[in-house]
Amino acid sequence: MSAEADALPVGIGVCDCLTPLGDAAATHAALLAGRRALEMRPVLGRDGGDAVPLALCAPMDETIPPRWLPDLRRLVARIPGDAWGTAARPVIITSSNFGVGSLHAFTRDRDSRHLRHGPPFACVEMLQREFGWGDHILLLSHACVSAQHGLLQAARLLHGGAAGRVLVVTFDFVSPFVAGGFSSLKILNAGWPAPYAVRESGSIGLGDGAAFAVLTREGGAFRLAAHALHNEMFHFTGNRPNGAGFDAIAAAIAGAAQGRRVWVKGHGTGTLEAGRLEAEAFARALPDAPLVSWKGSLGHTLGSCGLVELAITLAALRAGRVPGTVGSTAPCFTDNVALADFAAGEFDGVVLDSNAFGGAHAATLLTHD
Amino acid sequence: MAMPDDLALRLKKLIVETLRLKDVRPEDIRDDEPLFGNTRFDLDSIDALELVLRLEKEFGLKIGTSEESRRALASVATLAEFIRQRGAGPRA
Numbered sequence: 067m068s069a070e071a072d073a074l075p076v077g078i079g080v081c082d083c084l085t086p087l088g089d090a091a092a093t094h095a096a097l098l099a100g101r102r103a104l105e106m107r108p109v110l111g112r113d114g115g116d117a118v119p120l121a122l123c124a125p126m127d128e129t130i131p132p133r134w135l136p137d138l139r140r141l142v143a144r145i146p147g148d149a150w151g152t153a154a155r156p157v158i159i160t161s162s163n164f165g166v167g168s169l170h171a172f173t174r175d176r177d178s179r180h181l182r183h184g185p186p187f188a189c190v191e192m193l194q195r196e197f198g199w200g201d202h203i204l205l206l207s208h209a210c211v212s213a214q215h216g217l218l219q220a221a222r223l224l225h226g227g228a229a230g231r232v233l234v235v236t237f238d239f240v241s242p243f244v245a246g247g248f249s250s251l252k253i254l255n256a257g258w259p260a261p262y263a264v265r266e267s268g269s270i271g272l273g274d275g276a277a278f279a280v281l282t283r284e285g286g287a288f289r290l291a292a293h294a295l296h297n298e299m300f301h302f303t304g305n306r307p308n309g310a311g312f313d314a315i316a317a318a319i320a321g322a323a324q325g326r327r328v329w330v331k332g333h334g335t336g337t338l339e340a341g342r343l344e345a346e347a348f349a350r351a352l353p354d355a356p357l358v359s360w361k362g363s364l365g366h367t368l369g370s371c372g373l374v375e376l377a378i379t380l381a382a383l384r385a386g387r388v389p390g391t392v393g394s395t396a397p398c399f400t401d402n403v404a405l406a407d408f409a410a411g412e413f414d415g416v417v418l419d420s421n422a423f424g425g426a427h428a429a430t431l432l433t434h435d
Numbered sequence: 436m437a438m439p440d441d442l443a444l445r446l447k448k449l450i451v452e453t454l455r456l457k458d459v460r461p462e463d464i465r466d467d468e469p470l471f472g473n474t475r476f477d478l479d480s481i482d483a484l485e486l487v488l489r490l491e492k493e494f495g496l497k498i499g500t501s502e503e504s505r506r507a508l509a510s511v512a513t514l515a516e517f518i519r520q521r522g523a524g525p526r527a
Binding site: 250251252253255256257266267268269301302303304337338 | 479481488498499501502503504
């Protein structure tokens, strides 16, 4: 099965993120300094459990209102006011979690107030009221490619003439329910994540993250030039062992990047098989492109990772320096993995790759002058 | 602690029961038969997850990583060896 990139260039107006290390600029600076946001914490929060790497903005309790609301308020305050939620200015909200942790808290505490922000629609309605957005809101959840899928949908709205500007907002905050699930799969364990490193055991970290981008029809200094989606349709949690899914997405976005000097902001969570398959696919498709992952510091921000890491990528381009693969040491699966930071000025494009449960892959080509 | 043969049979019964394997009798599973990637059982990672959680509860042991899980669950023999090495026994 082959994938092809959609050439739907859009401009990036404003874009920023929030991680436990701060906004995009602060997070970028911390990554350059090799700082790790992850800390060993009990997997079930106040209920204890094994210590696993989590990067949290606040203690992982299911509070009323939810613990993530103050963080989202701070982030949304940076979005320029523009009558968001109208037909011409729709909002796309993406997440893989929404308030799922609160649903779990409801089953535990039987406090119905958790339901006000537990189900995705209730969660989005709460945000709509909180931020004064209109009714033109698209809600999108597609596991860990959610945010990149949201960017593609925004580009389609803009190119179809259905909107003049689109606000894409994403957020995923870790809950005991989600951390417990990944812990049960044994990929969230007592080890620190080391993306693309050859090790005996793989491990991921989970992190809080939120971000937004305002996309426009007009081009700017930074553009999302092409988008590709692909689904292996192979298995809930596994990829085709021969790497065909990774090859398909890498080839599609490499085709769109032809003639450009690019680096790759990879997905790289720290699992062994998917990390190897991703690194090998990009080594084949874009052999001269350095590959980095920042999840060894930030953890995996799940459905939001595509936009959180886009914001950090923009901060890297503005600062002229790209953080390396924090948390990893040689040997790596392939020679294209960049462990150390490098100069951004040698390149005129970036490929952003995300992968998800269900065999979903998404890649975006970011170009700049 | 159960004798090795008893442990193997107990594990086979646990596998059939936990994963609701149809048309498979515990005694028909060979000790060295691959559990995963075997078309006779058609098990996947979600089955592995269920099995690991049941084993941890049943034997009071801890499987640390997905790679350790994969090695332990290769066959009934490797699983029994994994349990014996940790000195874990079935809980009443």
